[in-house]
Amino acid sequence: MGKEWTVHNPGGSRRVIVTKQLPGNRWLDILVAADCTVEVCESDDVLSVDEITERIGDHCDGAIGQLTEDWNADLFAALKAAGGSAYSNYAVGYNNVDVAGATASGIPVGNTPGVLTETTAEMAAALTLSAGRRVVEADRFMRAGNYHGWLPTMYMGQRFHGKTVGIIGCGRIGAAYGRMMVEGFKMNLVYFDLYANENLEAFVKDYSELLVAHGEAPVTATRLDTIEDVMRTADVVSIHTVLDESTHHLVNAERLALMKDDAILINSSRGPVVDEVALVEHCKTHPEFKAGLDVFEDEPAMKPGLNELDNVTIVPHIASATTWTRQGMATLAAANVAGILQGHPLWTGDDVLPFLDGDFPPYAPSIVNAADLGIN
Numbered sequence: 001m002g003k004e005w006t007v008h009n010p011g012g013s014r015r016v017i018v019t020k021q022l023p024g025n026r027w028l029d030i031l032v033a034a035d036c037t038v039e040v041c042e043s044d045d046v047l048s049v050d051e052i053t054e055r056i057g058d059h060c061d062g063a064i065g066q067l068t069e070d071w072n073a074d075l076f077a078a079l080k081a082a083g084g085s086a087y088s089n090y091a092v093g094y095n096n097v098d099v100a101g102a103t104a105s106g107i108p109v110g111n112t113p114g115v116l117t118e119t120t121a122e123m124a125a126a127l128t129l130s131a132g133r134r135v136v137e138a139d140r141f142m143r144a145g146n147y148h149g150w151l152p153t154m155y156m157g158q159r160f161h162g163k164t165v166g167i168i169g170c171g172r173i174g175a176a177y178g179r180m181m182v183e184g185f186k187m188n189l190v191y192f193d194l195y196a197n198e199n200l201e202a203f204v205k206d207y208s209e210l211l212v213a214h215g216e217a218p219v220t221a222t223r224l225d226t227i228e229d230v231m232r233t234a235d236v237v238s239i240h241t242v243l244d245e246s247t248h249h250l251v252n253a254e255r256l257a258l259m260k261d262d263a264i265l266i267n268s269s270r271g272p273v274v275d276e277v278a279l280v281e282h283c284k285t286h287p288e289f290k291a292g293l294d295v296f297e298d299e300p301a302m303k304p305g306l307n308e309l310d311n312v313t314i315v316p317h318i319a320s321a322t323t324w325t326r327q328g329m330a331t332l333a334a335a336n337v338a339g340i341l342q343g344h345p346l347w348t349g350d351d352v353l354p355f356l357d358g359d360f361p362p363y364a365p366s367i368v369n370a371a372d373l374g375i376n
């Protein structure tokens with residue numbers, strides 16, 4: 001059965017396909033202002049490569065796709081053959097995109113950084129508190145009618161104040177989460193990343209001086225040499241790396257075994273960064289250990305046994321799901337495609353907020369293979 005597609009601005013001189021309905025209107029206004037006819041797939045099902053290829057057809061100028069779709073080299077070759085010259089992922093991560101394949105076809109690949117950072121970090125913080133303070137377990141207990149009176153030992157969890165938070169992948173989201181935990185709970189921070197995050201370290205140093213000036217204990221931010229050091233040291237470990245070959249199963253059975261028995265592991269990056277089978281086993285054998293997961297190895301499936309564990313808090317990949325962020329992502333994805341189709345230059349600032357309100361800036365906000373394609 002063919003999927004239903006809605007066509008906006010049918011008289012446009014350019015044709016752009018969008019594989020899922022997107023929130024808000026600004027993204028559509030941007031594409032219509034760029035004289036595009038916009039065709040939106042109405043189905044909630046994940047589109048296959050064949051279905052997307054079929055929709056691209058003989059003539060298609062650009063596409064906005066989803067992280068659930070396999071944007072492989074064949075798909076970019078099909079887009080190129082249809083006269084296409086612009087693609088944007090509706091995500092900041094692009095592990096679902098064969099960027100080399102897109103580059104080989106001369107197709108710029110956009111992503112949507114800058115509007116997910118705080119929102120995703122907030123979900124990591126929410127999962128941390130939920131897991132550590134057993135919020136979901138206690139909610140289920142209440143709903144089941146099991147609360148028969150206050151007890152000194154009921155649902156005891158972890159105190160965060162003054163403990164150590166560990167971050168694996170301390171880029172935009174990792175650093176934002178780290179700051180929330182340092183500022184909110186006065187935690188000390190350790191991190192593992194391929195690069196030093198000097199801004200974060202400088203901020204925590206200044207913040208610590210402020211705390212000390214007010215008679216409070218200092219806090220620290222320290223880059224550790226190995227991921228093993230972070231796993232051993234931290235009371236909470238939160239994962240914020242990209243997913244690529246270097247991070248696949250970065251958290252495995254051996255590294256889980258290094259963590260404190262009552263530690264908390266949070267993953268809001270991508271599912272395959274954690275060996276989920278090993279995590280299920282670890283949570284079974286370490287009842288004091290807690291995990292909070294937004295992402296899963298075989299989404300939408302979970303590894304057997306995960307959903308039976310009381311010490312695991314699970315949500316369906318909603319870390320970026322605030323209205324502001326999801327509309328912002330749509331706006332940036334549309335601005336990437338419209339910007340490239342209109343020959344606009346690349347936006348060079350880190351701050352993408354000017355795209356979200358007022359006049360549309362005549363730039364493409366974020367193209368990951370711009371350097372390889374000579375776009376500037």
Ligand SMILES: NC(=O)c1ccc[n+]([C@@H]2O[C@H](COP(=O)([O-])OP(=O)(O)OC[C@H]3O[C@@H](n4cnc5c(N)ncnc54)[C@H](O)[C@@H]3O)[C@@H](O)[C@H]2O)c1
Nearest residue numbers: 093120169170171172173193194241242246268269319320
């Ligand atoms: N769950 C969600 O809804 C959601 C939302 C937004 C982003 N994400 C995921 O979060 C990831 C991070 O986003 P970001 O905006 O912070 O990206 P970013 O590029 O700013 O940060 C990623 C960090 O990971 C580090 N890194 C890369 N390889 C590593 C390795 N082998 N070991 C240690 N560190 C490594 C990088 O140096 C960088 O500092 C995205 O790639 C995406 O997959 C998930």
